[in-house]
Amino acid sequence: DAGITQSPRHKVTETGTPVTLRCHQTENHRYMYWYRQDPGHGLRLIHYSYGVKDTDKGEVSDGYSVSRSKTEDFLLTLESATSSQTSVYFCAISESLGEEKLFGSGTRLTVV
Amino acid sequence: SQQGEEDPQALSIQEGENATMNCSYKTSINNLQWYRQNSGRGLVHLILIRSNEREKHSGRLRVTLDTSKKSSSLLITASRAADTASYFCATDLYDMRFGAGTRLTVKP
Numbered sequence: 299d300a301g302i303t304q305s306p307r308h309k310v311t312e313t314g315t316p317v318t319l320r321c322h323q324t325e326n327h328r329y330m331y332w333y334r335q336d337p338g339h340g341l342r343l344i345h346y347s348y349g350v351k352d353t354d355k356g357e358v359s360d361g362y363s364v365s366r367s368k369t370e371d372f373l374l375t376l377e378s379a380t381s382s383q384t385s386v387y388f389c390a391i392s393e394s395l396g397e398e399k400l401f402g403s404g405t406r407l408t409v410v
Numbered sequence: 411s412q413q414g415e416e417d418p419q420a421l422s423i424q425e426g427e428n429a430t431m432n433c434s435y436k437t438s439i440n441n442l443q444w445y446r447q448n449s450g451r452g453l454v455h456l457i458l459i460r461s462n463e464r465e466k467h468s469g470r471l472r473v474t475l476d477t478s479k480k481s482s483s484l485l486i487t488a489s490r491a492a493d494t495a496s497y498f499c500a501t502d503l504y505d506m507r508f509g510a511g512t513r514l515t516v517k518p
Contacts, residue, residue: 333508338510339510340498340508340509340510340511341453341498341500341508342508343506343507357507388452388453390453396440396441396502396506397441397458398443398455398458399443399453399455399506400455401445401452401453401454402452403451403452404450404451404452
């Protein structure tokens with residue numbers, strides 16, 4: 299199977315509403331990451347996790363929070379969605395920090 | 411800030427030709443990685459080259475790294491229509507930074 303799955307694949311939400319995206323892995327990798335991809339910017343790191351309950355901020359963390367209560371699940375929450383958070387969100391996993399990453403298929407989020 | 415910068419932004423070639431794309435970066439790195447992304451899909455890891463390596467091969471892929479110039483190149487030989495995708499370099503020191511990508515189109 300894929301080893302990493304994201305849900306939902308697509309979501310449209312209204313400005314000001316909370317949104318949670320889920321990333322689930324079956325590889326038992328220690329590190330999990332959330333990126334956003336916008337035209338002209340490549341991928342930018344939002345938050346990452348280096349273990350259960352251990353997380354840290356990335357380059358563009360404002361407006362986002364994360365939680366990791368189990369090795370296999372990494373949740374990204376937009377507490378109050380804004381139109382600037384319309385993007386494609388990718389989850390990734392790796393065995394070691396800075397090594398080869400396995401990416402999910404992405405979640406396309408539209409905030410209207 | 412963006413670390414890796416790919417060049418060119420877009421490249422169009424005929425099937426069978428070689429494709430070369432470049433990546434420049436700004437700070438020291440531990441390694442540099444290349445990824446491919448097909449339209450609407452997640453990124454797929456292609457190859458990793460460490461800072462103490464100068465060249466690496468994987469199938470039809472050849473990657474070079476010049477740390478003195480802070481640059482890397484990805485060569486795809488004998489390209490196929492299925493190679494049509496966006497290619498990203500990603501550099502790593504404390505966290506991985508991606509460039510904006512090169513859009514490669516291989517015409518059959």
